Amino acid sequence: xxxxxxxxxxxxxxxxxxxxxxxxxxxxxxxxxxxxxxxxxxxxxxxxxxxxxxxxxxxxxxxxxxxxxxxxxxxxxxxxxxxxxxxxxxxxxxxxxxxxxxxxxxxxxxxxxxxxxxxxxxxxxxxxxxxxxxxxxxxxxxxxxxxxxxxxxxxxxxxxxxxxxxxxxxxxxxxxxxxxxxxxxxxxxxxxxxxxxxxxxxxxxxxxxxxxxxxxxxxxxxxxxxxxxxxxxxxxxxxxxxxxxxxxxxxxxxxxxxxxxxxxxxxxxxxxxxxxxxxxxxxxxxxxxxxxxxxxxxxxxxxxxxxxxxxxxxxxxxxxxxxxxxxxxxxxxxxxxxxxxxxxxxxxxxxxxxxxxxxxxxxxxxxxxxxxxxxxxxxxxxxxxxxxxxxxxxxxxxxxxxxxxxxxxxxxxxxxxxxxxxxxxxxxxxxxxxxxxxxxxxxxxxxxxxxxxxxxxxxxxxxxxxxxxxxxxxxxxxxxxxxxxxxxxxxxxxxxxxxxxxxxxx
Amino acid sequence: xxxxxxxxxxxxxxxxxxxxxxxxxxxxxxxxxxxxxxxxxxxxxxxxxxxxxxxxxxxxxxxxxxxxxxxxxxxxxxxxxxxxxxxxxxxxxxxxxxxxxxxxxxxxxxxxxxxxxxxxxxxxxxxxxxxxxxxxxxxxxxxxxxxxxxxxxxxxxxxxxxxxxxxxxxxxxxxxxxxxxxxxxxxxxxxxx
Numbered sequence: 291x292x293x294x295x296x297x298x299x300x301x302x303x304x305x306x307x308x309x310x311x312x313x314x315x316x317x318x319x320x321x322x323x324x325x326x327x328x329x330x331x332x333x334x335x336x337x338x339x340x341x342x343x344x345x346x347x348x349x350x351x352x353x354x355x356x357x358x359x360x361x362x363x364x365x366x367x368x369x370x371x372x373x374x375x376x377x378x379x380x381x382x383x384x385x386x387x388x389x390x391x392x393x394x395x396x397x398x399x400x401x402x403x404x405x406x407x408x409x410x411x412x413x414x415x416x417x418x419x420x421x422x423x424x425x426x427x428x429x430x431x432x433x434x435x436x437x438x439x440x441x442x443x444x445x446x447x448x449x450x451x452x453x454x455x456x457x458x459x460x461x462x463x464x465x466x467x468x469x470x471x472x473x474x475x476x477x478x479x480x481x482x483x484x485x486x487x488x489x490x491x492x493x494x495x496x497x498x499x500x501x502x503x504x505x506x507x508x509x510x511x512x513x514x515x516x517x518x519x520x521x522x523x524x525x526x527x528x529x530x531x532x533x534x535x536x537x538x539x540x541x542x543x544x545x546x547x548x549x550x551x552x553x554x555x556x557x558x559x560x561x562x563x564x565x566x567x568x569x570x571x572x573x574x575x576x577x578x579x580x581x582x583x584x585x586x587x588x589x590x591x592x593x594x595x596x597x598x599x600x601x602x603x604x605x606x607x608x609x610x611x612x613x614x615x616x617x618x619x620x621x622x623x624x625x626x627x628x629x630x631x632x633x634x635x636x637x638x639x640x641x642x643x644x645x646x647x648x649x650x651x652x653x654x655x656x657x658x659x660x661x662x663x664x665x666x667x668x669x670x671x672x673x674x675x676x677x678x679x680x681x682x683x684x685x686x687x688x689x690x691x692x693x694x695x696x697x698x699x700x701x702x703x704x705x706x707x708x709x710x711x712x713x714x715x716x717x718x719x720x721x722x723x724x725x726x727x728x729x730x731x732x733x734x735x736x737x738x739x740x741x742x743x744x745x746x747x748x749x750x751x752x753x754x755x756x757x758x759x760x761x762x763x764x765x766x767x768x769x770x771x772x773x774x775x776x777x778x779x780x781x782x783x784x785x786x787x788x789x790x791x792x793x794x795x796x
Numbered sequence: 797x798x799x800x801x802x803x804x805x806x807x808x809x810x811x812x813x814x815x816x817x818x819x820x821x822x823x824x825x826x827x828x829x830x831x832x833x834x835x836x837x838x839x840x841x842x843x844x845x846x847x848x849x850x851x852x853x854x855x856x857x858x859x860x861x862x863x864x865x866x867x868x869x870x871x872x873x874x875x876x877x878x879x880x881x882x883x884x885x886x887x888x889x890x891x892x893x894x895x896x897x898x899x900x901x902x903x904x905x906x907x908x909x910x911x912x913x914x915x916x917x918x919x920x921x922x923x924x925x926x927x928x929x930x931x932x933x934x935x936x937x938x939x940x941x942x943x944x945x946x947x948x949x950x951x952x953x954x955x956x957x958x959x960x961x962x963x964x965x966x967x968x969x970x971x972x973x974x975x976x977x978x979x980x981x982x983x984x985x986x987x988x989x
Contacts, residue, residue, distance in 0.1 A: 385982050398951045400959065400972065401979035403858060403917055403934065408983045410862035411886050413852035415830065415985065420850055424833060713851050722855040727940030730857065734951065735943060 316466055321473070324507040333516045333668070337644070340667055344643060347448055354445050378729045381405055398734055418707060422618050423714045424653075425646045459665045467512045467664040474508030479568040481505075486571030495601070498572035499550050506547045513540065514668040519548055524675035526551070526604040526634035529597050531626055534636040535698055536608035537616040538649045539656075540663065541638055544671060551606040552576060552596065556583055574602050590629065597631045604634065609691065610711045615648040616640050618705035619698055622691040632678045635694050637702035641670040652714070674701045804832075805876075813877065817884035817904055823987050827883065831876050841873035842866075857938045861917050885913045888984040908973075910980050915972050926967040928952055 323330055376384075385405050481501045488494040510517065525548070526532040532551060534541060545551060550573070557566055557577040569575055576596060582588055596602055609622035616639065627633065640647040645666025649659050663669065676697055681690045692708075699706035805828050813824050832838075834846050847863045848854050856862065866874050866882045874882075884904035902909060918926045918934050931952045939948065959967050959975045967975075 385979060388979055388982055398935070398955055399975075399979075400918075400955060400967075401914075401976050401982070402938070404914060404976075404979055404982045406856055406858040406938065407862060407914060407917060408886070408985065410853055410856045410859055411883070411983075412985055413850050413856070414847065414862075415827070415883065415987065417850045417852045419852065421833070427829075709851060717848075718851040718854045722851075723857060723859075724940055726855055727857050727938065728942050731939040731942035734939065735947065 313466060313469075317469065320466075320470060320511050321508060324511050325504055327503070327507065333511075333514060336514070337516050337668060337670060340644065343451070347451065350445055350448055354448075378405075378726065379733055382730075382733050402730075418618075418705070419709045419713055422614050422620065422707070422711075424615060424650060425648050426615055426617050426642050428642055459667070463514070464661075464665045467514070470508055470512035471664070474505050474512055475565060477508065478502070478505035479565055482568045482572040486568075494572065502546065502550055502569075502573065506543055509543050510547045513543070513663060515540070515544060515547075516668055516670045517544055517547065518672045520672065520674045522548075522675060524634065524677050525549055526636075526675075526678075527632075528603060529600045530604045530632040530634050530678065531593075531597065531629065532604045532606050532634045532636055533609050533622070533626060533694060533698075534606070534638055535616075535619045535702065535704065536610045536613055537638065537640060538613055538647045538659075538663075540647060540669065541608065542606065544638065544673065545606060545636065548673070550603045552603045553606055554578075554593070556580060576605065586625075590625070593626075594629050594631075597629065609695075612711040612714055613649045613651060614711055615650075616642075616704070618707050619695050619702070620707050620709055620711040622695045624687040624691050627681065627687040627691045627694070630681065632680050633690075633694055634678050635676040635698050637674045637676065637698045637704075639672050639674075639702040639704070641672075644668040644670045647671070676701055804828075813880050816877075817880050818887055819880065819884065819987075824880070826987070827880065828876060831879055841875050842879065843873055857940070858917065858934070861920075861934070861937070865913065865916065885910055886983055886985040888981075888986060907977070907980060910983060911973050911976055912969070914976060914980065914983070915969055918967075918972075924969055925964075926972065928956060928965060931955065931967070 319330075319332075382402060382405055385401065386399055478501065482498065485494060485497045485501060488497070532545070534545065542553065552573070552575050553569075554576045555566075555578070557563060557579060566575070566577055570577060574596065576592055578589065578592075593605060596605060607626045609626050610620050611623055614620050645663065645668060647663070647669055654662065679690075679694055679697070681687070685693070696706050698704070805825065810821060810824050813819065814821065817824075819827070831842070834849070835842055836846060836849070837843070844863055844867070847866070848859070853859050853862070866879060868874070868878065881904060887905040889905055889907070915926070916922070918930055920930055920933070932948060935948050935952060943951075956965060956967060959971050961971055961974075962968070
């Protein structure tokens with residue numbers, strides 16, 4: 291039987307030899323530019339060729355669908371219904387005017403329920419909030435099984451292409467990327483620990499910056515992230531706070547690739563804890579113990595102290611407090627905006643065609659998510675640095691937060707929502723319903739209620755943030771939450787909200 | 797998320813729903829995608845909690861009543877057919893809608909069925925009459941704590957007085973039609989495909 295195995299052995303050797311050579315040379319080609327800080331342009335070429343392939347795939351599917359005379363599923367990014375956001379009062383007047391009675395008298399009409407009925411069913415058909423917590427639907431298929439809605443229309447050629455894509459992604463790209471990521475993080479830990487031994491001073495800061503940037507560059511390449519930075523003249527400076535919209539934990543890597551930031555967060559155990567502790571040895575990141583997380587004053591104090599020291603890097607904060615699917619920006623928690631320093635807004639927009647960057651933490655754990663990220667084609671995104679903003683005279687923290695949020699939403703082409711990202715897991719507060727009831731009562735009995743409290747905007751998405759914000763747990767405002775531990779958050783929520791039971795995820 | 801939107805819904809089912817509700821093919825697949833995204837338990841049915849997870853519905857004063865309308869008597873789960881059947885009431889009446897089948901029953905989105913839907917939002921015990929109590933219940937849901945019992949009571953009395961014609965101090969379906977008919981098309985929702 292020996293003679294049978296010999297050619298097999300040879301073949302195995304050859305295959306292993308080739309894969310090692312290919313793997314090693316790819317590593318070299320990727321790591322060396324990363325260390326030196328230059329870009330050869332391989333990734334952009336890759337991106338362009340991928341786009342061509344996707345277009346071809348879509349055309350073929352449409353052709354296939356036409357041949358079989360079937361319908362192709364087309365997702366809609368704008369929502370199912372076109373809703374106008376006029377106030378409750380206006381709508382009720384309109385409703386009554388569609389009949390024959392005089393609508394000027396404050397009176398009850400049995401038909402008034404039709405207003406609430408319609409708004410209710412409209413929200414069942416399509417609402418602004420729930421769709422932000424799951425991945426955005428794509429218009430064309432990008433050869434990833436996870437996002438194909440038209441599976442019936444795949445021809446033989448497309449299947450072959452898909453199979454090839456699968457092999458490339460899992461057989462070649464994934465191992466390569468994992469190796470890169472491991473080396474990037476390993477380098478970070480080792481080098482920052484070493485630099486930590488150098489006494490504080492110019493040399494240490496300089497080396498620490500270089501090391502951080504290099505490690506992040508390697509990590510960026512390990513995700514095949516193709517990032518375009520716009521308006522770099524507005525990059526955050528020392529003594530300020532950088533705020534950005536939050537889609538995924540990778541946001542941190544994307545931003546830190548281009549500049550040095552101080553991270554804020556809760557210190558974890560395990561591997562992440564090791565990385566955190568190493569990082570803080572060479573540059574001042576702000577890590578909190580679990581017990582300190584709830585202490586608002588302590589948190590605010592540490593942040594203020596950090597920004598007061600102009601030698602320290604700007605703090606990176608994600609005020610939404612949770613990951614949103616990159617189609618909208620949700621409520622910014624006011625904590626970071628109370629500190630009173632310059633705020634540098636940053637808008638991050640991912641191109642969904644190459645891979646879905648959104649971390650749906652109720653569906654996928656961290657490891658599963660990273661695996662999906664590393665087996666996508668690429669992560670393509672644009673980062674816009676917006677001009678710095680400061681709180682103006684007579685503006686409170688909430689208004690300032692909303693102003694910054696609106697700027698980020700406009701730049702990134704995202705929908706600006708007033709709803710709280712916390713609705714991903716928790717129930718909406720009753721105060722919103724009470725606001726609706728109050729408005730309707732005014733229609734019935736006229737303006738007998740105190741007009742001082744009335745807000746100028748009376749949309750459905752009411753801005754009742756004063757009540758909310760006071761109950762917020764302090765650190766939830768600040769943490770970029772690289773590791774969103776679902777069960778941990780639910781525990782904290784249950785402790786605080788006695789009556790309202792949060793949504794339980796599987 | 798709708799990741800299995802078109803694949804789990806068979807063509808025959810789509811045709812049946814089309815016949816029953818009058819929605820177009822693309823509207824049905826779109827709404828199926830919505831149905832599956834609301835179905836967190838992924839078991840093909842929606843429970844009341846699934847509806848209450850929609851914030852805009854949760855803050856609607858009549859939210860609970862509307863949710864109730866989707867569930868058949870005494871049941872806690874609604875499947876896609878039932879979902880579409882209820883939504884069909886809100887489809888606008890088209891001019892060219894003709895009943896090809898002479899024996900077919902009235903379409904779900906007829907004026908009369910729309911009015912019945914609205915009537916049932918008031919008439920919780922399904923006795924085909926809106927009593928003073930039932931009217932007060934709905935009123936209380938809509939105004940919350942902002943109006944006193946006496947004032948609300950007088951509003952209810954006035955409403956019944958205006959609508960009641962046979963003097964039984966409650967509003968029957970026919971009496972409701974008379975007050976509600978001019979407004980009923982307000983509830984139409986244009987699903988824009």
